[in-house]
Amino acid sequence: MTTRLMTGNDAAATAVKLARAQVIAAYPITPQSPVVEQLSRWVEEGELPAEFVAVESEHSALSVCIGASTVGARAFTATSANGLAYMTEQIWWAAGARLPIVMCVVNRAMAAPWNVLNDQQDSMSVRDAGWVQLYCRDDQEILDTTAQAFRVAERINVPVMVCYDGFLLSHTMMPVDVPSPAEVDAFLPPRTAPLQIVEVSDPRNVGPVTPADPREDADGALQPGYMELRAMHNASLLQALEVVPAVDAEWSEAVGRSWGGLVGEYLLDDAEIVLVAAGSLVTQLTLVAETLRAEGVRAGALGIRCYRPFPADALRDRLASRALALVYDKALSYGNEGPICGDLKAALYSMDGEPAVYGAICGLGGRDVTLEHLAQAARDALSDLEAGVAHRAPVWIDLAEGSMR
Amino acid sequence: MTRVSELSTTEYLLSGNRACAGCGLGIGLRAITKALDGKMVLVNPASCLTVLGGMYPISSLDVPWINVAFPSTASSAAGVRAGLRAMRREGEMTVLAMAGDGGTADIGMQALSGAAERDDDFIYVCYDNEAYMNTGTQRSGSTPAGARTTTTWTGKRENPKDVPAIMEAHGIGYIASTNAAFPTDVYDKVLKARDRRGLRYIHMNTPCPSGWSFDPKDTVKLGRLAVDTGVVVLYEIEDGVFRLTGRSASLAKSGKPLVPVAEYLAAQGRFRGVSDETAAEIQSWVDARWAGYGARHTPVG
Numbered sequence: 001m002t003t004r005l006m007t008g009n010d011a012a013a014t015a016v017k018l019a020r021a022q023v024i025a026a027y028p029i030t031p032q033s034p035v036v037e038q039l040s041r042w043v044e045e046g047e048l049p050a051e052f053v054a055v056e057s058e059h060s061a062l063s064v065c066i067g068a069s070t071v072g073a074r075a076f077t078a079t080s081a082n083g084l085a086y087m088t089e090q091i092w093w094a095a096g097a098r099l100p101i102v103m104c105v106v107n108r109a110m111a112a113p114w115n116v117l118n119d120q121q122d123s124m125s126v127r128d129a130g131w132v133q134l135y136c137r138d139d140q141e142i143l144d145t146t147a148q149a150f151r152v153a154e155r156i157n158v159p160v161m162v163c164y165d166g167f168l169l170s171h172t173m174m175p176v177d178v179p180s181p182a183e184v185d186a187f188l189p190p191r192t193a194p195l196q197i198v199e200v201s202d203p204r205n206v207g208p209v210t211p212a213d214p215r216e217d218a219d220g221a222l223q224p225g226y227m228e229l230r231a232m233h234n235a236s237l238l239q240a241l242e243v244v245p246a247v248d249a250e251w252s253e254a255v256g257r258s259w260g261g262l263v264g265e266y267l268l269d270d271a272e273i274v275l276v277a278a279g280s281l282v283t284q285l286t287l288v289a290e291t292l293r294a295e296g297v298r299a300g301a302l303g304i305r306c307y308r309p310f311p312a313d314a315l316r317d318r319l320a321s322r323a324l325a326l327v328y329d330k331a332l333s334y335g336n337e338g339p340i341c342g343d344l345k346a347a348l349y350s351m352d353g354e355p356a357v358y359g360a361i362c363g364l365g366g367r368d369v370t371l372e373h374l375a376q377a378a379r380d381a382l383s384d385l386e387a388g389v390a391h392r393a394p395v396w397i398d399l400a401e402g403s404m405r
Numbered sequence: 406m407t408r409v410s411e412l413s414t415t416e417y418l419l420s421g422n423r424a425c426a427g428c429g430l431g432i433g434l435r436a437i438t439k440a441l442d443g444k445m446v447l448v449n450p451a452s453c454l455t456v457l458g459g460m461y462p463i464s465s466l467d468v469p470w471i472n473v474a475f476p477s478t479a480s481s482a483a484g485v486r487a488g489l490r491a492m493r494r495e496g497e498m499t500v501l502a503m504a505g506d507g508g509t510a511d512i513g514m515q516a517l518s519g520a521a522e523r524d525d526d527f528i529y530v531c532y533d534n535e536a537y538m539n540t541g542t543q544r545s546g547s548t549p550a551g552a553r554t555t556t557t558w559t560g561k562r563e564n565p566k567d568v569p570a571i572m573e574a575h576g577i578g579y580i581a582s583t584n585a586a587f588p589t590d591v592y593d594k595v596l597k598a599r600d601r602r603g604l605r606y607i608h609m610n611t612p613c614p615s616g617w618s619f620d621p622k623d624t625v626k627l628g629r630l631a632v633d634t635g636v637v638v639l640y641e642i643e644d645g646v647f648r649l650t651g652r653s654a655s656l657a658k659s660g661k662p663l664v665p666v667a668e669y670l671a672a673q674g675r676f677r678g679v680s681d682e683t684a685a686e687i688q689s690w691v692d693a694r695w696a697g698y699g700a701r702h703t704p705v706g
Binding site for chain 2: 022023025050051053054055056057059060063064065066067068069070071072073075089090093197198199200203204205206207208209210211215216217218223
């Protein structure tokens with residue numbers, strides 16, 4: 001273990017190297033590019049024995065990973081925003097084909113209009129595609145989570161997105177403890193055989209047209225139909241609710257650092273108001289909780305580390321009998337509300353001790369989110385709660401309404 | 406040139422597959438799989454070939470087969486190849502990407518261009534039935550002028566893209582044009598491609614009874630007529646050297662005029678009602694290409 005000052009992108013690349021990825025494909029996009037620049041350098045210099053495929057688009061980046069992963073290789077790519085959107089077809093394909101690909105999504109705002117700065121609209125817009133989605137609070141968590149992601153993916157044969165905020169983390173240097181290759185090797189064995197067999201001696205047709213109903217194979221054994229395969233995929237994805245904490249515990253054993261598995265919590269024990277978010281906002285919210293406590297408000301912070309599968313039980317457990325959960329989303333389900341806020345409401349619906357759940361939209365397109373903005377949003381929410389507001393439309397933090405024509 | 410009697414009797418394309426009666430693809434695929442002796446992995450997007458393969462959990466092809474997304478044939482194949490190499494398995498099988506003309510000339514072009522520029526190590530076969538036949542005969546970038554499709558009801562106005570020429574512009578080492586009605590021409594070209602490295606591109610015209618509207622018993626006849634009229638030309642470009650092959654080479658050597666294109670048009674329902682003016686334009690397009698190929702032809706020896 002050595003401590004080095006590095007950016008979030010360096011931390012991600014370092015984890016991929018430590019994980020001994022065998023095939024890396026990538027297309028440049030800000031703010032992701034430094035991840036694959038670093039990896040390509042290591043491959044060219046012989047420090048990382050992997051195939052690096054410099055493709056002509058993000059669609060092809062994930063396609064290369066799909067091909068490589070199908071025949072059993074450990075595959076990695078990274079992207080952001082429009083690059084992620086361009087991959088969308090293949091995001092679904094990778095999950096449906098049950099390929100344990102790991103992809104870093106360096107969160108960036110979606111165009112139009114163009115904007116290269118941070119929010120989380122990109123990864124949130126593919127939350128339903130059947131991948132595990134993990135969000136990181138700081139550079140150390142990026143390194144640890146990216147390494148853990150390979151273990152999670154390969155254990156359940158479901159791909160994993162490691163999401164972290166563009167620039168706020170990707171380009172910000174922090175001290176990061178880098179485990180030794182031996183420590184990571186002990187944690188992460190080589191990938192076991194893939195689900196699908198690609199062998200000349202045992203020819204199979206992988207991923208053909210699949211009828212809705214189960215159907216007998218040539219030996220008379222009943223095989224699942226499309227709907228059964230989808231249910232099996234979902235069941236495997238849900239296994240991540242156990243596997244993500246288990247892998248985090250194994251990582252803790254190997255390198256001595258844990259991230260709590262599905263959620264992270266701060267000053268939660270006696271909290272009446274719980275501030276909820278994913279990503280680097282969570283680090284800010286720990287400071288906001290301290291500020292509010294200094295003002296006499298019993299506040300705590302709850303970070304969603306695993307957003308898909310959604311950790312509904314863990315959230316119900318942490319939020320029962322609180323007065324208020326205030327969710328800060330850096331994304332919006334347009335025409336509805338913030339994605340985390342909506343999911344949380346559904347998870348808490350009708351439970352005993354259900355808190356009020358309010359949503360706030362913040363930081364779109366890299367809008368600076370200050371601690372004071374976050375704290376004031378919490379104070380406003382408490383006023384609304386005291387006024388008896390049960391359902392509140394999402395509040396837009398720091399919106400300059402005077403400029404909107 | 407290999408003779409039909411010399412082909413292996415091992416069949417990798419099984420009977421009872423779901424291809425339409427008279428499908429040219431089946432003839433070509435049979436020759437391709439024989440040339441690779443089954444030591445291959447097929448990478449294939451949505452296309453007639455997918456339909457030919459049958460529905461899960463039963464397959465009509467006795468070789469490993471990976472289905473991939475429509476635009477991703479070449480990039481997925483590049484990934485399969487990279488994965489096999491990373492796992493030291495590349496000696497086990499040839500990676501054969503195979504897509505239709507829509508999957509190649511249109512939606513698959515970007516990924517194919519990227520793979521060609523990188524000279525990724527696999528064989529790409531475009532089987533060209535000259536429209537989106539699997540989805541009901543919509544026009545593609547490879548549909549010939551004059552052909553009626555379900556999106557060109559009065560006949561397509563434009564000539565088809567010349568995909569082999571596009572591939573040649575990428576500077577890859579082996580490019581071939583063939584026709585499924587000439588299985589030994591297909592076989593020999595796949596055999597040659599198999600023993601080379603880098604991206605190898607084979608464009609295989611496949612007559613399509615349902616899409617072109619002709620009697621399924623006439624598939625081979627139509628394929629031969631396509632070559633005899635010069636609509637399809639059999640050739641290969643090996644390390645930049647262009648050579649007519651098989652029947653096209655014989656036709657060029659004979660010095661006799663080609664069969665008029667009108668005969669080819671009259672044999673297919675899709676060209677019914679083509680105006681004399683359009684027919685003349687198609688004839689001059691064919692003549693100009695034939696003259697160009699003839700001028701480039703480098704006889705063997």
